[in-house]
Amino acid sequence: MAIDQFSLDMLALAEENVMRGKITRREFIRVAIAGGLSFASASSFAANAANAVANQSRNVKALSRRYDYVIVGAGTAGIVVASRLSENPAAKVLLIEAGGWNEVKSVEDPALWPTNIGTAASYVYPYVKAAHCNGRTIPLAMGRGIGGGSAINAMVWARGHRENFEKWAELTGDSSWGYDSVLAIYRKIENWQGDPSRWRGERGEIFVDKDRHNNPIVPAMMRAAASVGIPSTDDLNGQTMEEDGGCGVAQTLIKDGRRYSIANAYLYPALSRPNVTVLTDSTVIGIELTGDRATAVRLLHAGAEKRIEASTELVLSAGSVATPKLLMLSGIGDSEDLRKLDIRVAVHSPNVGR
Structure with a gap:
């Protein structure tokens, strides 16, 4: 029996829900058989998900x-x-996350994304009062939990313009930051649902689609833009990113009416690998150095402090605020600033946190 694409998508969603403990293996098998799989195939899918x-x-x-x-x-x-x-x-890979798995409706339902700000799925950092903001303190929201910002953002897929990447290549003296190199990566990671072109990828992990809401404001805005000389485009992330810009329909990471975060694209398929461990609800409080090399972390998990070594490499990807904060708490930063806070200086690196 042939299975259509919609049924395949529903099966993938059901399999993910087994992994996340939202449905049982028995419930998955029932959904899979209804979608066209044989009992043997459905049982195999369920076993793989349960194994993760x-x-x-x-x-x-x-x-x-x-x-x-x-x-x-x-x-x-x-x-x-x-x-x-x-x-x-x-x-052997250990992925440490301070938050949880973000298995809540406000994360999964695209329409509810603004309600995540200020919840357990986000950090909210206040800026100091700024004169150019009329003395206001503007909060900065960042993702917390599996998926990070991709679990709470507005799900818009927006590439940078050619000029942005060419400037990066110029500043770094490294052509791999240039537009052509980055375009090849975009094509590799995309699973674009629109018309094929040399700018888009179709076999990658990240499901990208045009917004399907058909809001009447959209064509009205495009006509208004055209009236002042801004051209319309069918693909905001295609040739437009090499030209002077344009007005078009936003592209989103939404699949089958649900948020398609980076966790959906990359993490859930890896959970069954025996060499991957995901440790949630664990806050890293310090980095240990051996000479000038980071070799271990100290973290709080389940009410206890633990020390875990990295024999090959320690990767910090805690966000643009938490990463420099962790470095500075570990004694890596501007020595003068660290001494003011009674933090022992391990490495003088004045650009950290600036």
Whole structure:
């Protein structure tokens, strides 16, 4: 019996829900058979999903004191790094996250994304009062929990313009930051649902689609833009990013009416790998150095302090605020600033936190 794409998507969603403990194996098998799978195939899918849950439970209970790679922060960057590194079955990878699994309706339902701000799924950092903001304190919200910012943002997929990347390449003296190099990466990671073109990828992990709401304001805005000389475009992330810009329909990371975060794209498919451990609700409080090399972290988990070593590499991907904060608390930063806070200086690095 042939299975259409919608049924395949529903099966993938059901399999993910088994991994997250939201439905039982029996319930999954019932959904899978209704979607066109045989009992044997449905049972195999269910077993794979249940194996991912059991694997993570087993790995966390048997938490090691040393891993090849320790990654701090399960946001967009940390998840991708963990997924890619763990493709090597010989590499033991630990992914540490201060928040939880973000298994709440406000994260999954695209329409509810603004309600995540100020909840357990986010950090809210206040700026100091700024004269150019009329003395106001503007809060900065950042993701907390599996998926990081990709679990609470507005799900818009917006690439940078050619000029942005060319400027990065110029500033760094590294052509790999240039537009052509970055475009190749975009094409590799995208699973674009629109018309094919040389600017888009169709076989990647990240599901990208045009917004499907058909809000009447959209064509009205496009006509208004055209009336003042801003051209319309069918693909805001295509050729437009090499030209002077344009007005078009936003592209989003929404699949089957649900948020499609970086965790959906990269982490959930990796949870059954025996060499991957995801440790949630764990706050890293310090980095330890051996000479000039970061070799271990200290963290709080389940009410106890633990020390875990990274034999190959320690990766910090805790966000643009928490990463420099952790570095400074570990004595890595401007020596004068650290001494004012009675923090022992390990490495004088004046650009940290600036």
